[in-house]
Amino acid sequence: MAHPHRPRRRLGAATLACAAVALCLVSAGCGEYRDGDSMARNDAAAEAKSLNESLGHRSRARDAEYVAATEILDADGGTSIVRREPLAWSGRITGDEQATIDVRFVATVQESSGTNFGNLGNSAGQATRCYRYRLQLYRYTSFxxxxCPSVATPPVPTAAPVPTLPDDAHDRLTAALRTATPDTLANRVRAAFPEKHVTVDTTTHENALVxxxxxxxxxxxxxxxxxxxxAIESPGYDRVWLEPGEMGCRTGLYVSPPR
Structure with missing residues (x-):
C-alpha cells in the first residue's frame, strides 16, 4: 500500500536568518569594518603597559638618559606597528632620587579585508599617545x-659607558700580588687600579696576601x-654577598665569609 505524499516542511524565518549570519561570517562580506583608529589607540596603550612591565624593578644606579637610550626601543605590537619615541628624560635612579622618562607611542594599523573566519576586517588607522615613566632604585616602575607635547623631531638619547673593571683586571691584580709584600700590598694594588670608580681592599691572612x-x-x-x-688563586664566593646590604667586594669574602 502506497504511503500518502507528505507535504514539504517550510523553512521558518529564524532558520533563514541563522543561515544568512553563518554565510556572512564565512565570507566576511557583511558587517562594518572595525575602526582602525580605535584599534591603534588600544595598541598604543598596550605597548605602553608592556614597556612599563619591561622596565620593571630597578636594581642598578643609572641616569634617565641611559635607560632611554638602551631600553626604550621600537617594537612591533599585534596587528599594528607601534613606534616608541623617547621625548624627554631627567634625573637619576640612585638613592632616594627619581628618574622620569616621557615616551610617545605612534601606532599604525593597516586596513584588513577580513578574509579569515570570524574576522570582520578593519579600516586603516593611526593613534599617538604619550606616557610618563617614573623610575626609582629598588622600586617597580610606574607610569x-x-x-603629547608638540615635538616634531624628538631628541636622541645617548648612553654613557657603564663603569666596570678593566678588561685586563685579572692580569693587573696578579702582577701586583706577585711583587707585593705585606707592607706594600695596599699601595701596589691601588697603583694597579688608579680608576676612581674601582674600589680596593687588601689584607694579609695566615701569611697569604688577599x-x-x-x-x-x-x-x-x-x-x-x-x-x-x-700561587695566585681565585677563591669562589656566593655572589649574593655582593648585593646591597651584604658584605660587598671586600677581602672578607675570603677571610671571613658569611655563614
Whole structure:
C-alpha cells in the first residue's frame, strides 16, 4: 500500500536568518569594518603597559638618559606597528632620587579585508599617545598617560659607558700580588687600579696576601689570593654577598665569609 505524499516542511524565518549570519561570517562580506583608529589607540596603550612591565624593578644606579637610550626601543605590537619615541628624560635612579622618562607611542594599523573566519576586517588607522615613566632604585616602575607635547623631531638619547673593571683586571691584580709584600700590598694594588670608580681592599691572612677590587654599584668584583707558596688563586664566593646590604667586594669574602 502506497504511503500518502507528505507535504514539504517550510523553512521558518529564524532558520533563514541563522543561515544568512553563518554565510556572512564565512565570507566576511557583511558587517562594518572595525575602526582602525580605535584599534591603534588600544595598541598604543598596550605597548605602553608592556614597556612599563619591561622596565620593571630597578636594581642598578643609572641616569634617565641611559635607560632611554638602551631600553626604550621600537617594537612591533599585534596587528599594528607601534613606534616608541623617547621625548624627554631627567634625573637619576640612585638613592632616594627619581628618574622620569616621557615616551610617545605612534601606532599604525593597516586596513584588513577580513578574509579569515570570524574576522570582520578593519579600516586603516593611526593613534599617538604619550606616557610618563617614573623610575626609582629598588622600586617597580610606574607610569601614567600625559598630553603629547608638540615635538616634531624628538631628541636622541645617548648612553654613557657603564663603569666596570678593566678588561685586563685579572692580569693587573696578579702582577701586583706577585711583587707585593705585606707592607706594600695596599699601595701596589691601588697603583694597579688608579680608576676612581674601582674600589680596593687588601689584607694579609695566615701569611697569604688577599686583594679584592671591584665596582660595587655593578656588583663587579675580582678576588685573588697569593698563597704562602706563591700561587695566585681565585677563591669562589656566593655572589649574593655582593648585593646591597651584604658584605660587598671586600677581602672578607675570603677571610671571613658569611655563614
Amino acid at each position: 601614567e598617560e600625559i598630553d 686583594a679584592a677590587v671591584g665596582v660595587p654599584a655593578e656588583r663587579d668584583c675580582l678576588l685573588l689570593v697569593r698563597t704562602p707558596g706563591g
